[in-house]
Amino acid sequence: MKNRNLPNRSDALERRELLLAAANTVFSKYGVTAPLDQVVSQAGVGRATLYRNFPDRAALMEALLTRAADRIEERFLSKRKGNAQDFKVLMQVLAGFALESAPMSDYWKAIDPGHPAIVGVRARLVELAREPLEKGQAAGQCNPALQPTDIPLLIGMLAASLRGRTDKERLLFVKRSLQFLCEGVLVQVDSHAPEWEPE
Structure with missing residues (x-):
């Protein structure tokens, strides 16, 4: 019983x-x-x-990192189009998650870079970016210098913009950061694409 x-x-x-x-x-x-x-x-x-x-706090932060990677992967897989636009979709997902989970970059900084949790999450995100980036570069839409291993750096750049005092300021900062990052990583930007809005 x-x-x-x-x-x-x-x-x-x-x-x-x-x-x-x-x-x-x-x-x-x-x-x-x-x-x-x-x-x-x-x-x-x-x-x-x-x-x-x-x-302890470290175990909690490790779980948060894994949860973040799970959610990023789920959102990207549900939104991807299966074409050369997928890297832009991934960037939008990363921006939305950075806005929702502002301390994500702090998790990265607080845990030793060689820690198995960090290594595992980084490997998952790099692998997630590999195919969409290759498709974007093959179509001439992504900067050829960009590598899948740059994804953690892009996440850190997006999260670093979230130092506004209000939700409105943070939304503005992350939208501007996404715009500047896309101008750097995307060779061609679709002018007819709808403006990104967080979920």
């Missing part, structure tokens, strides 16, 4: 996701050094639940 005092797997996963969403919100507002008690309060769970899922 199932012990009713034990949480089921879906409850545990739901609480874990609540903690990750809360950490993203708190770290976006106060930085990655914000007290973890603020994360607990934002999530509406007990402190023991936090430490059962994430024994």
